[in-house]
Amino acid sequence: MLVERIAGGDAEALGDLYDRYGRVAFGMLYRMLPGPEAAEEVAQDAFHAVWRRASSYRPERGAVRTWLLAICRNAAIDWRRTRGKRSEREVSIDTAADLIADGRVDERVVDALREERVRKAVSELPAEQRDVLSLAFWGGYSQTEIAARTNTPLGTVKSRVRLGMTKLRERLVDER
Amino acid sequence: MSIDRTRHPLEDLPAYALGALEEAERAFVEAHLETCDECARELAQFEQALYEAAAVGAARADPPRDLRARIVLRHRGTRARRESDWGGARARAWLARPVPLALPLALAVFLVVSFVAVGTARREADAYARALAGVADGRVVALAAQKDAPPDARGALVIPRSGDPYVVLELSSPPTGKAWEAWVIKGQHPTAAGVSGSGGLFTIVLSAPVGAGDVVAVTLEPAAGSRAPTSDPILAGGT
Numbered sequence: 065m066l067v068e069r070i071a072g073g074d075a076e077a078l079g080d081l082y083d084r085y086g087r088v089a090f091g092m093l094y095r096m097l098p099g100p101e102a103a104e105e106v107a108q109d110a111f112h113a114v115w116r117r118a119s120s121y122r123p124e125r126g127a128v129r130t131w132l133l134a135i136c137r138n139a140a141i142d143w144r145r146t147r148g149k150r151s152e153r154e155v156s157i158d159t160a161a162d163l164i165a166d167g168r169v170d171e172r173v174v175d176a177l178r179e180e181r182v183r184k185a186v187s188e189l190p191a192e193q194r195d196v197l198s199l200a201f202w203g204g205y206s207q208t209e210i211a212a213r214t215n216t217p218l219g220t221v222k223s224r225v226r227l228g229m230t231k232l233r234e235r236l237v238d239e240r
Numbered sequence: 241m242s243i244d245r246t247r248h249p250l251e252d253l254p255a256y257a258l259g260a261l262e263e264a265e266r267a268f269v270e271a272h273l274e275t276c277d278e279c280a281r282e283l284a285q286f287e288q289a290l291y292e293a294a295a296v297g298a299a300r301a302d303p304p305r306d307l308r309a310r311i312v313l314r315h316r317g318t319r320a321r322r323e324s325d326w327g328g329a330r331a332r333a334w335l336a337r338p339v340p341l342a343l344p345l346a347l348a349v350f351l352v353v354s355f356v357a358v359g360t361a362r363r364e365a366d367a368y369a370r371a372l373a374g375v376a377d378g379r380v381v382a383l384a385a386q387k388d389a390p391p392d393a394r395g396a397l398v399i400p401r402s403g404d405p406y407v408v409l410e411l412s413s414p415p416t417g418k419a420w421e422a423w424v425i426k427g428q429h430p431t432a433a434g435v436s437g438s439g440g441l442f443t444i445v446l447s448a449p450v451g452a453g454d455v456v457a458v459t460l461e462p463a464a465g466s467r468a469p470t471s472d473p474i475l476a477g478g479t
C-alpha cells in the first residue's frame with residue numbers, strides 16, 4: 065500500500081502519491097494562499113508532513129486523499145498564521161465566499177460524474193449554510209469568529225454548520 | 241443512529257471536520273476520537289463529503305513542473321523518522337536521563353525531559369500513543385512519572401504551532417473530593433493552569449502560557465483546585 069511504502073521510507077512512493085493527488089492538493093493550497101510561491105512552499109511542507117506521519121495513517125479512518133488534503137489544509141492555515149504577512153493572514157471574504165467555484169474542474173482532479181454530484185449537493189444547500197461552511201473551510205475561521213464577523217448568534221452558526229455538513233454527507237457518502 | 245449523544249461529542253463532529261472548533265473543544269473531541277471508533281467513523285464520513293466538495297472547489301492551477309522532483313529528492317536517501325515511539329528504546333533512553341532542577345520544596349523533583357517529534361510509528365498502538373501521534377503540528381514533551389505517581393500514570397505536554405498548549409494525561413480517577421491540577425512553573429513560581437476530575441485518557445488545556453525553560457507539572461489537589469501546589473508532583477516535564 066502506498067502510505068505503508070512511504071512509512072517504510074520509500075521516497076518514490078511519495079512521488080507516486082504526488083502523481084495521484086498533487087494536482088488537487090496544489091489547487092486547494094492555491095486557493096487558500098496568497099500566491100503560487102506560497103502554495104508551492106506549503107505543498108512541500110505538507111508532503112514532508114505526510115512523510116513524517118505516514119505511519120500514523122489509519123485506513124479505517126478515511127481515504128488517503130482525504131487524509132492528504134486535510135494535512136494540506138492544516139499546513140495552509142498554519143502558514144497564514146505564522147508566516148503570512150499581516151494582510152495575508154486572512155483570506156478575503158470573497159475568496160471564502162463560495163464553497164465551490166463556477167467553471168469545470170480539471171478531469172485529472174475529479175471525474176465529471178462525481179463533479180456533477182458534488183455541484184448538485186452543494187447547490188441544494190441553503191445559501192446561509194453554504195456560506196458558513198465556506199468561511200470555515202476556505203477562510204479557516206472558527207464558529208466563534210464567523211459569528212462575530214457575520215453578526216450572527218453563535219448558536220445559529222453552529223446549527224448551520226451541523227445542518228450543512230449533515231446534508232453534504234447524506235448526499236455524497238453512500239454507505240452509512 | 242443509536243449513539244448516546246451525551247457521552248459522544250456527535251454535535252461537534254461536523255465543526256471538528258471543518259476545523260471550526262475553539263481549541264479547548266477541539267482538544268476534547270480529539271482525545272475522544274482516540275478512544276471511540278464510532279465517532280471516528282462518523283467523522284470519517286463528514287470528512288469524506290467535505291474534502292470531496294473541496295476538490296471541486298479547489299483552484300484550477302498547474303503546479304510547478306519541478307515540484308514533484310523537489311518533493312521526492314528531499315526525502316530520497318532519508319528514512320521516515322519514528323521518534324515518538326513511546327514504547328521504543330529511544331524514548332526509554334531519554335526517560336532514563338535525569339535533569340536536576342532547583343524548584344520549591346513541594347516540587348523538588350528530578351525531571352526527565354524528552355523532545356519528541358510529532359507524527360510517528362507506534363508499534364504499541366494504544367490510545368494514549370495514538371492521541372499523541374494524532375497531534376498535527378507542534379511539539380510533544382513527555383512528562384515523567386514522579387515518585388508518588390500511580391502505576392501506569394503517563395502524560396505529555398503538547399505545544400501546538402497555533403492554539404493553546406495542553407497536556408494529554410492517562411491517570412486513574414482522582415480520589416473523591418480530589419482532582420488533578422496542572423501547573424506551569426516559571427523559575428520558582430508555579431501558576432495554576434487547569435483542573436480536571438477525570439480519569440482515564442483526558443486532556444487539560446493550559447490556561448497559563450508556557451515559555452522556553454518552563455516546567456509543567458501535575459499534582460493531586462482538592463477538587464476545586466489550589467492556588468499553590470499542596471502535594472508533590474505526579475508528573476513533570478520541562479520545555
Ligand SMILES: [Zn+2]
Nearest residue numbers: 248276278279
Ligand atoms: Zn464517541
